[in-house]
Amino acid sequence: MRVLVVEDERELAAYVADGLRAEALAVDVSHDGAGARERLAVTEYDVVVLDRNLPDVPGDEICRELVSERPRTRVLMLTAQSSVTERVAGLNLGADDYLVKPFDFDELAARVRGLARRAVSAAPPVLERGGVVLDVAHRAAYRDGRALSLSPKEFGLLHALLTANGAVVSTEELLERVWDENADPFTSAVRVTMSKLRAKLGDPPVITTLPGSGYRIR
Numbered sequence: 001m002r003v004l005v006v007e008d009e010r011e012l013a014a015y016v017a018d019g020l021r022a023e024a025l026a027v028d029v030s031h032d033g034a035g036a037r038e039r040l041a042v043t044e045y046d047v048v049v050l051d052r053n054l055p056d057v058p059g060d061e062i063c064r065e066l067v068s069e070r071p072r073t074r075v076l077m078l079t080a081q082s083s084v085t086e087r088v089a090g091l092n093l094g095a096d097d098y099l100v101k102p103f104d105f106d107e108l109a110a111r112v113r114g115l116a117r118r119a120v121s122a123a124p125p126v127l128e129r130g131g132v133v134l135d136v137a138h139r140a141a142y143r144d145g146r147a148l149s150l151s152p153k154e155f156g157l158l159h160a161l162l163t164a165n166g167a168v169v170s171t172e173e174l175l176e177r178v179w180d181e182n183a184d185p186f187t188s189a190v191r192v193t194m195s196k197l198r199a200k201l202g203d204p205p206v207i208t209t210l211p212g213s214g215y216r217i218r
Contacts, residue, residue: 026156
């Protein structure tokens with residue numbers, strides 16, 4: 001899942017981004033509205049965590065543009081304004097959810113995961129295919145009842161393959177969905193991480209490679 005964090009408080013932005021990456025999400029960061037617009041023009045995000053009070057382009061304006069131009073993208077609006085009137089105003093702009101600062105990170109992460117599931121056609125919180133079970137809400141994975149210890153990237157790859165429901169997922173798509181904008185498109189990261197994931201899943205192999213096309217779980 002791909003997330004954009006738009007927050008001008010740099011320490012807070014880094015805190016949120018690092019925490020979400022630990023949750024196996026691919027996260028990009030912008031510290032202003034102009035930068036957010038640039039990223040939104042070239043990347044399709046599942047969720048945008050959007051500070052309402054940005055120093056240049058108001059978060060309200062970014063939200064309106066997202067609702068109009070990117071209806072699939074979900075918006076979690078952040079603000080220091082705690083009044084009911086402010087929350088209602090934010091939701092009326094088209095934001096899908098609203099969180100007041102200061103907030104608990106676990107709550108923010110849970111809200112982001114919930115919005116991300118809605119962004120990908122209401123994918124269920126527990127995915128299962130070929131004896132592999134992925135419990136997204138609890139960050140747990142199993143193969144034939146055996147618990148798997150997966151890194152965030154391994155978890156992200158497995159999630160992308162399971163949500164494809166048997167369809168082929170290309171290396172490029174995996175790189176876009178699981179890594180962030182700093183990933184080198186010519187890197188071997190997907191291949192190396194896929195190899196580690198396969199080793200942890202064990203035999204018989206459950207992930208099929210289609211040369212020149214990508215990967216899938218039958």
